[in-house]
Amino acid sequence: MAELTYRDAVAAAIAQEMRRDETVVFLGEDVAWAGGVFKTTVGLLDEFGEKRVRDTPISEQAIIGAAMGAAMTGLRPIAEIMFSDFFAVCWDLIANQIPKTRYMTSGQVIMPLVIRTANGGGVRFGAQHSQSIENWAMMIPGLKVVAPSTPADVKGLLAASIRDDDPVIFFEQKSLYADKGEVPDGEYVEELGKAKVLREGTDATIIALAAMVPRAMKAAERLQAEDGISASVVDVRCLVPLDTQTIFAEIRKTGRAFTVEENPRLCGWGAEISSLAMEECFWDLDLPLIRITTPHIPLPSADALEDEALPSVERIYNTVREGLD
Amino acid sequence: MADEKIPYTQYLQADGSVVGNLPEFAEDQELVLALYRHMNRARRFDTKAVAMQRTGRLPTFPPALGQEAFHVGFASAMSADDILFPTYRDGPAQMVRGVQLEELLLFTAGDERGSDFQVPRCDFPQAIPIATQTAHAVGAAYAMKLRGEKSVAVTTIGDGGSSKGDFYEAMNFAGVWQAPVIFLINNNGWAISTPRDRQSAAPTLAQKGDAVGVPGQQVDGNDVLAVYHVVSEAIAAARSGKGPALIEALTHRLTDHSTADDASRYRDADLLSEQWKEEPMIRLRTYLSNQGWWGKEDEESMLTELDQEIERAVENFEASDAPEAAAMFDYMYAELPADLMAQRAEVIAAHGHEGDGS
Numbered sequence: 001m002a003e004l005t006y007r008d009a010v011a012a013a014i015a016q017e018m019r020r021d022e023t024v025v026f027l028g029e030d031v032a033w034a035g036g037v038f039k040t041t042v043g044l045l046d047e048f049g050e051k052r053v054r055d056t057p058i059s060e061q062a063i064i065g066a067a068m069g070a071a072m073t074g075l076r077p078i079a080e081i082m083f084s085d086f087f088a089v090c091w092d093l094i095a096n097q098i099p100k101t102r103y104m105t106s107g108q109v110i111m112p113l114v115i116r117t118a119n120g121g122g123v124r125f126g127a128q129h130s131q132s133i134e135n136w137a138m139m140i141p142g143l144k145v146v147a148p149s150t151p152a153d154v155k156g157l158l159a160a161s162i163r164d165d166d167p168v169i170f171f172e173q174k175s176l177y178a179d180k181g182e183v184p185d186g187e188y189v190e191e192l193g194k195a196k197v198l199r200e201g202t203d204a205t206i207i208a209l210a211a212m213v214p215r216a217m218k219a220a221e222r223l224q225a226e227d228g229i230s231a232s233v234v235d236v237r238c239l240v241p242l243d244t245q246t247i248f249a250e251i252r253k254t255g256r257a258f259t260v261e262e263n264p265r266l267c268g269w270g271a272e273i274s275s276l277a278m279e280e281c282f283w284d285l286d287l288p289l290i291r292i293t294t295p296h297i298p299l300p301s302a303d304a305l306e307d308e309a310l311p312s313v314e315r316i317y318n319t320v321r322e323g324l325d
Numbered sequence: 326m327a328d329e330k331i332p333y334t335q336y337l338q339a340d341g342s343v344v345g346n347l348p349e350f351a352e353d354q355e356l357v358l359a360l361y362r363h364m365n366r367a368r369r370f371d372t373k374a375v376a377m378q379r380t381g382r383l384p385t386f387p388p389a390l391g392q393e394a395f396h397v398g399f400a401s402a403m404s405a406d407d408i409l410f411p412t413y414r415d416g417p418a419q420m421v422r423g424v425q426l427e428e429l430l431l432f433t434a435g436d437e438r439g440s441d442f443q444v445p446r447c448d449f450p451q452a453i454p455i456a457t458q459t460a461h462a463v464g465a466a467y468a469m470k471l472r473g474e475k476s477v478a479v480t481t482i483g484d485g486g487s488s489k490g491d492f493y494e495a496m497n498f499a500g501v502w503q504a505p506v507i508f509l510i511n512n513n514g515w516a517i518s519t520p521r522d523r524q525s526a527a528p529t530l531a532q533k534g535d536a537v538g539v540p541g542q543q544v545d546g547n548d549v550l551a552v553y554h555v556v557s558e559a560i561a562a563a564r565s566g567k568g569p570a571l572i573e574a575l576t577h578r579l580t581d582h583s584t585a586d587d588a589s590r591y592r593d594a595d596l597l598s599e600q601w602k603e604e605p606m607i608r609l610r611t612y613l614s615n616q617g618w619w620g621k622e623d624e625e626s627m628l629t630e631l632d633q634e635i636e637r638a639v640e641n642f643e644a645s646d647a648p649e650a651a652a653m654f655d656y657m658y659a660e661l662p663a664d665l666m667a668q669r670a671e672v673i674a675a676h677g678h679e680g681d682g683s
Contacts, residue, residue, distance in 0.1 A: 033591035034518030057488035057524050058455055058516055086454075089491075124384045124435050128454055265668065295668040297653055301384075301435030304647040308672060315675070 002185055007177040009151040010040040010116070013158035014078060016187060018048050021076060024162060027054040027063060028080030028116075037082055038118055038177055060086050064093040064115065071113035072101065076162060084119040084133045084171060098167045099142025114161045114168045119147070120211055120262050121294075121310055122175030126301030132262040132294070134209070135269050137169040138239045144192060145239040147171040149213035151181040153237060156190030164192060173210040173262075193241035197250060201232035204320050205250045205257045207273060209236045212260040212311060219316035227321055239269050247273060248281050255286035258320055260311050265293040290323050292316055331531045334555050335545035339603045341611025348554045354618050360401055360549050361609055361619075362627060364393040367417030368606065369631050370426055373639065374433065378584040382643070383433055387414050391547075391579030394605035395511050397421055398552025399574075402560055403479055408465055409448040410458040410480035414511065418481070422448055426638035427645075436648060437656075456486040459495035459508065466504035466569075477563045478506040479556075485516025487530050493537070496571065500538040503568035507559050508539070510571070511546065513578035514600075518591040534571035546574030547605040550612075577603060650676060 004012060018024045026044060032055040035042035045053045056063050060081055067079035081087060087094055101109050121130035137145045144166055148154045161168035199220055208216035213235045223229040234250050251257045257277060259270030274289040292311045300306050336347055350356055371390055377383040389396060400421035403409065409422060416429050423444030431439030440450035452458035462480035469476045486492060487510055499506045510530050514521045527533060531541030544555045552574055559570040577600035581588045613619035654661060654669040661669065
């Protein structure tokens with residue numbers, strides 16, 4: 001095991017896959033010479049050269065369009081969109097073209113491509129550079145949607161995404177980039193579509209994604225220490241495919257479920273889990289599922305307001321404790 | 326980079342000597358000294374803001390170091406009734422337009438009150454997404470024309486931004502509608518780490534106007550007299566109904582893209598020292614001094630005044646209260662819908678009052 005940061009795990013996964021498969025290429029703005037504006041791709045240019053690691057003009061539609069064309073003709077491109085907010089400027093490709101091509105060609109064309117992006121808030125970048133848009137991607141049939149919370153998952157799930165024959169949207173949470181964690185040595189690939197139970201509990205089930213996972217863990221530890229409440233924590237990891245089996249099993253164990261979502265409240269992924277749980281686990285529930293989310297607002301960039309808007313450890317702790325009262 | 330079909334304007338060379346016939350305004354001492362003062366304010370403010378970011382007193386800041394002649398030149402050429410659609414590096418231009426230093430600091434710190442600047446009320450806030458502002462400028466210009474106003478919309482973009490589809494589409498609209506809008510490209514040679522020659526294979530960015538019938542020209546962006554002149558003429562033409570124009574100013578980005586960037590990773594240090602020789606302040610000071618308008622004492626007292634002005638702005642900025650937590654719900658709708666009222670109440674309840682956000 002080696003300790004890596006969340007950001008270093010990105011480059012480690014890409015390098016691992018580029019070494020084993022020469023059809024893997026990587027393109028985006030400032031990804032090569034600068035090593036990424038978040039320094040997530042340092043060293044890739046040196047190792048793989050400009051033919052496979054390519055800086056592009058500021059043209060998101062061309063980045064995603066070219067990646068799509070390359071994927072349709074035998075490459076496995078990884079395209080970076082610097083901030084997930086910019087999905088809005090290449091959404092035709094992401095929503096109308098990429099996820100529908102296999103379907104509309106009766107499987108004649110495969111679309112093995114990954115779109116990596118820095119998602120979410122916590123770093124004061126304001127309403128147009130801090131959005132959590134995993135729910136946008138989740139609602140498009142044909143896309144897979146991954147959002148890791150740890151360096152190990154970044155490596156394992158990104159490698160799996162690159163090997164997948166379907167288009168994967170890979171959301172890196174930008175406030176986690178400096179976080180460190182143990183990452184298995186050698187070739188490491190995880191499986192897409194598997195949630196992970198990080199903490200077993202008997203009183204409450206907290207279901208979280210990406211940057212909300214470490215916060216949920218801290219809240220669970222505090223609930224245990226201060227109130228004797230035993231909470232399990234589930235890291236969803238992949239929104240599509242969604243591992244309902246693991247999630248439902250954890251909800252049934254406690255009968256009291258809470259989602260922690262960074263996205264604005266309306267139509268967040270937790271609403272889907274809540275709806276599914278009502279259909280599938282209704283008779284096992286002791287409480288309605290409670291959603292802890294950012295309010296339905298554009299994310300403010302002022303320090304104090306951003307901290308207030310995102311679900312905090314304090315808010316998760318209070319909501320679970322009060323929910324069990 | 327010049328192209329024979331694309332006009333190029335320069336009056337002050339790097340050593341301060343004059344080429345060609347200076348336009349009349351260059352004899353206007355008051356005007357030219359004001360340009361110089363604005364450029365100095367911009368640079369001193371820039372230095373202060375970067376220092377504040379390095380010491381944790383400001384978040385990410387995009388310096389304009391080396392591009393002051395561009396910003397001050399074009400903003401000074403605008404009339405009060407014209408409307409600016411700026412990008413994120415245009416703080417120095419906003420200062421010329423009347424935005425207060427304190428407001429720029431608030432904006433940089435993520436406080437929306439900083440975009441609620443008191444002067445000029447009609448200018449747009451900085452667009453941080455790339456190239457979106459170009460289409461807004463065309464829409465505003467169309468509205469002005471429809472209402473029979475004589476105002477002009479001015480929008481800025483970088484060399485990188487000129488690769489965006491929005492930019493082409495906005496220029497095409499402006500051409501078809503003959504809208505009074507001036508597109509200014511601050512070609513500082515870099516889009517974060519991407520150099521100009523990897524941004525476009527076009528020999529000039531000004532010629533991008535050709536494809537859509539918008540006349541393009543280049544100007545030495547390190548020469549404030551040249552920038553002021555070509556932008557003034559383009560604005561006058563647009564005001565008189567002659568339609569849009571595209572002006573590419575050739576500048577140098579003498580520092581990082583922003584405080585979050587480290588250009589030493591990708592930029593040759595020798596190139597940077599060559600570019601410093603062409604920076605815009607010294608050549609203008611030489612001109613002023615040759616005219617007998619400026620001496621060492623003038624310089625010293627101006628810098629002292631500017632530093633005091635900047636310090637006052639920083640003090641006011643740092644003394645301003647954090648916004649109340651409930652303010653995050655303000656201005657979302659004309660009237661807050663009931664479900665959001667409930668979410669707002671939850672935030673207030675967590676504080677026991679409107680909340681100071683901490």
